[in-house]
Amino acid sequence: MTKLISFGWIVSILLLFLYSFTQIDLGLTLTRLSWWQTIQRNFQLIGYFNRPLSTGFYLGILLLLFVFYVLLLWLAKKDKLLPKNLWWLIGLTALVLLFSYPAFSHDIFNYIFDAKIVAFYHQNPYQVKPLDFPGDPMLGFMHWTHRPSVFPPFWIGLSVFPFVLGLGKFILQLFWFKAIMAVFYLGTIWLIYKISKALNGKNIIFNLAFYAFNPLVLIESLVSGHYDGVMVFFTLLAFYLLLKKKYFNSFLSWFFSIGLKYVSAVLLPVLILGLMKKIKEQYLIKLAVILMSLAIIVVTHWYLGFQPWYLLWVLPFVAFISKNRFLVWFMISFSMGSLLRYAPFLYYGHWNPPITMINLGLTIVFLGLGILGALIDINRSPGKISSS
Numbered sequence: 001m002t003k004l005i006s007f008g009w010i011v012s013i014l015l016l017f018l019y020s021f022t023q024i025d026l027g028l029t030l031t032r033l034s035w036w037q038t039i040q041r042n043f044q045l046i047g048y049f050n051r052p053l054s055t056g057f058y059l060g061i062l063l064l065l066f067v068f069y070v071l072l073l074w075l076a077k078k079d080k081l082l083p084k085n086l087w088w089l090i091g092l093t094a095l096v097l098l099f100s101y102p103a104f105s106h107d108i109f110n111y112i113f114d115a116k117i118v119a120f121y122h123q124n125p126y127q128v129k130p131l132d133f134p135g136d137p138m139l140g141f142m143h144w145t146h147r148p149s150v151f152p153p154f155w156i157g158l159s160v161f162p163f164v165l166g167l168g169k170f171i172l173q174l175f176w177f178k179a180i181m182a183v184f185y186l187g188t189i190w191l192i193y194k195i196s197k198a199l200n201g202k203n204i205i206f207n208l209a210f211y212a213f214n215p216l217v218l219i220e221s222l223v224s225g226h227y228d229g230v231m232v233f234f235t236l237l238a239f240y241l242l243l244k245k246k247y248f249n250s251f252l253s254w255f256f257s258i259g260l261k262y263v264s265a266v267l268l269p270v271l272i273l274g275l276m277k278k279i280k281e282q283y284l285i286k287l288a289v290i291l292m293s294l295a296i297i298v299v300t301h302w303y304l305g306f307q308p309w310y311l312l313w314v315l316p317f318v319a320f321i322s323k324n325r326f327l328v329w330f331m332i333s334f335s336m337g338s339l340l341r342y343a344p345f346l347y348y349g350h351w352n353p354p355i356t357m358i359n360l361g362l363t364i365v366f367l368g369l370g371i372l373g374a375l376i377d378i379n380r381s382p383g384k385i386s387s388s
Contacts, residue, residue: 002080005071006089009213012064017096019057020223022047023103027140030101030171048349055347059340065215066336072213073328076206086205090189090212097222098182102174104342105224105309106143112173113138114149114156115163125149125156138170154259155227181225184233185217191236192319198243199281203323210328211319216335220309228312231261236316238267239288242274243281250274263299263313266291288317305356306363308338330370337366 021043024030030040047054072089075081102108113136117125121133130136130145139145149156162180166173189212196204211217221229234257241250254271257264270288273279279287292314300306311334318331341359345351 002075002082002085005068005075006085008064009068009072009089010092012061012068013093013096013218015061016065016219016223017100019061020100020103022054022057024101025106025141047346051347051349055343058346059343062215062336062339065218066332069213069215070332072209073206076209079205081205081209083205086208086212090186090208093213093218094182094186094222097218098178099175100178100223102178102225103223104219105226106141108174108177108225109138109142110144110149111151111155111159111177111225111227112163112170113142114151115159117149118156119160119163151227152259152262154256155230155261158230158260159227178222178225181221181227181229184230185221188229188233188236188316191233191240192316195236195240195243195320198240199320207319207322210322211316214315214332214335216308216311216339217315219339220312224309226309226312228261228309231257231264232312232316234260235264235267238271239274239284242271242284247275263292263295266295282321285317285320289314289321292317306338308341311335311338326375329373330367333366333370333373337362337370340366 021040024040024044024047026044026048029037031037046057072081076086110130113130114125116136116138117123117128117133121128126148129148130139130142133139158180159177162176163173165176189208192207192211193204196202196207217229220226234253238250238254238257241247241253251271254264254267267288269291270284273287274281274284296306296310296313299310311331315331315335318327322328340362344355344358348355
């Protein structure tokens with residue numbers, strides 16, 4: 001059974017990898033090799049000119065991912081997912097998706113261009129915008145070209161390194177940015193392992209599987225390449241150092257995470273209470289879940305609405321209280337509902353009405369399904385629920 005589920009997971013990941021290339025921007029040529037251009041055009045024919053088929057592929061792959069994700073969690077719960085198999089699957093997943101195309105977001109191209117403004121054009125990305133460089137070939141496939149950078153300074157500084165490693169070749173720059181995301185994805189999993197051991201040493205495999213194989217984590221951090229996963233690494237590092245009573249380094253890591261993404265500032269009460277030793281570690285984690293959840297609500301209300309990658313802020317902390325079956329079912333369902341928000345765009349090719357109402361409906365439905373599934377599971381075995 002373990003081998004069959006592992007094989008099914010690998011097939012699902014490979015299908016996601018292949019599907020990502022259907023979304024290559026029509027204005028982008030990854031390489032001028034003739035054989036690749038033929039392949040690229042065939043993938044684009046599906047993604048842009050046969051949208052019902054493309055949407056069907058996406059929904060099928062998403063279903064496979066979540067089915068095998070739940071089965072992997074079941075194996076972990078039954079102690080049938082051995083550590084060596086777990087790490088092997090995690091490594092293979094990261095390796096395959098490292099080479100995927102950032103199918104569901106153009107943000108990574110803005111990361112590259114911000115670094116280009118600094119390292120190539122030698123200008124300030126907060127004072128100039130991509131449209132100020134009309135001859136740049138990246139303008140042919142970028143979005144959000146009409147405004148200066150909105151990303152915090154530490155991220156722009158960090159992004160210069162993969163840009164320089166690209167040696168002036170866009171395909172290499174894209175690879176190195178994706179590699180950065182893969183490294184921090186693995187780093188976050190390592191921290192979940194270390195923190196789980198430091199807390200109680202129990203449910204480590206389940207905690208790791210809960211985060212590492214969540215399809216939303218994979219799509220938003222490894223495929224689309226959102227750097228929220230980098231920020232999360234440093235927030236978890238701050239928490240780990242707090243547990244180890246390395247308070248200065250803990251606050252330093254937390255400060256760096258703010259320089260990457262301002263939202264992590266909401267975790268200040270967690271660090272202060274941890275420093276004062278006024279609250280147990282498990283309650284600190286629950287407080288972190290609450291604060292990050294509130295941050296998602298506030299950002300959703302005041303910014304551009306809800307975005308699926310916002311869940312990256314809270315999912316690593318939920319992993320430490322994953323024995324709470326209500327929370328597990330709720331987050332699985334919410335993750336699936338969030339990723340389904342891409343389906344209307346894939347079908348219609350835009351984010352205009354009625355997409356907003358469809359996505360709102362999907363969110364409400366899957367939040368309801370998550371609550372319903374949790375209640376059914378709890379009622380089937382009420383004596384086994386745990387909040388730890």
